[in-house]
Amino acid sequence: MLxxxxxxxxxxxxxxxxxxxxxxLDVLVxxxxxxxxxxxxxxxxxxxxxxxxxxxxxxxxxDAGITGLDLVSESGRELESLLDLEFGKxxxxxxxxxxxPVKSVADIKADSRVATAFPSIARSYFSxxxxxxxxxxxxxxxxxxxxxxxxxxxxxxxxxxxxxxxNGLREIATVxxxxxxxxxxxxxxTTWSSEKLNALAQLTGALASVIRARGKRYLMANVPRESxxxxxxILPGISGPTVVDILNGGRFVAVHSVVQARTVxxxxxxxxxxxxxxxxxxxxxxxxx
Numbered sequence: 001m002l003x004x005x006x007x008x009x010x011x012x013x014x015x016x017x018x019x020x021x022x023x024x025l026d027v028l029v030x031x032x033x034x035x036x037x038x039x040x041x042x043x044x045x046x047x048x049x050x051x052x053x054x055x056x057x058x059x060x061x062x063d064a065g066i067t068g069l070d071l072v073s074e075s076g077r078e079l080e081s082l083l084d085l086e087f088g089k090x091x092x093x094x095x096x097x098x099x100x101p102v103k104s105v106a107d108i109k110a111d112s113r114v115a116t117a118f119p120s121i122a123r124s125y126f127s128x129x130x131x132x133x134x135x136x137x138x139x140x141x142x143x144x145x146x147x148x149x150x151x152x153x154x155x156x157x158x159x160x161x162x163x164x165x166x167n168g169l170r171e172i173a174t175v176x177x178x179x180x181x182x183x184x185x186x187x188x189x190t191t192w193s194s195e196k197l198n199a200l201a202q203l204t205g206a207l208a209s210v211i212r213a214r215g216k217r218y219l220m221a222n223v224p225r226e227s228x229x230x231x232x233x234i235l236p237g238i239s240g241p242t243v244v245d246i247l248n249g250g251r252f253v254a255v256h257s258v259v260q261a262r263t264v265x266x267x268x269x270x271x272x273x274x275x276x277x278x279x280x281x282x283x284x285x286x287x288x289x
Contacts, residue, residue, distance in 0.1 A: 005056045005065030008047035015087040016066045023206040070178035074118045079183040082204050088180035094173040096153045097146045105129050115142050115151035122155045143167040209286035217261045220280045222252045227274040234270045
């Protein structure tokens with residue numbers, strides 16, 4: 001049984017649990033304060049702080065874990081990303097006060113102070129940029145640091161930038177983009193059994209099938225046989241639409257295809273112009289190529 005480290009609270013925790021539930025690996029906990037849970041009876045979850053997930057996975061306390069790329073980069077631990085889970089998207093940015101004359105990192109004066117909860121990333125980034133700055137590690141609320149005189153600029157995480165703007169700050173550089181990912185130790189190929197490696201592959205595939213299905217719909221329609229050349233242009237699908245003869249269908253054939261949810265209304269309109277009938281659109285829970 002694989003042990004998976006999951007964030008114990010916050011949006012990352014909620015999204016991770018939702019993803020596992022959609023993949024059929026229900027997160028079964030004994031209580032709100034439980035530190036472990038069964039994942040569909042096949043895997044075990046342990047709940048830790050998101051910033052501690054890299055340590056648990058690298059040290060072997062967990063076989064795999066879900067956390068942000070930014071936190072793994074800050075930890076410096078050697079992990080391999082198996083799957084981008086496409087939630088928890090954010091950016092690490094450098095920001096200064098609105099009234100500051102600084103327009104770019106190059107404008108920051110030598111020995112200026114940078115407040116951040118990501119000191120390792122900050123040191124590496126500013127060193128690469130040739131900026132000799134003082135790093136001021138803090139645990140949170142970096143936005144207030146420039147207003148209190150604790151720092152001249154900050155390096156902090158943002159999703160939309162609204163919190164920075166609300167606190168009178170503006171971005172001057174993007175350090176990196178981040179999202180939640182499924183991680184495992186790089187050494188597993190030589191230290192794990194084949195059964196354990198196969199279990200991790202199955203877990204990754206299950207989660208990927210849910211992610212792949214997002215934003216997709218399954219469309220079925222009866223279309224005139226003579227319109228098939230045009231239908232193929234409208235319904236490219238994964239490897240082209242599936243065409244099936246209809247019993248006593250006459251000149252109609254059934255066409256099935258995976259389409260983008262955001263443009264399905266256009267697809268339906270185009271099919272109607274070709275004389276399509278009996279159009280049905282359904283949601284897709286999982287998609288395996």
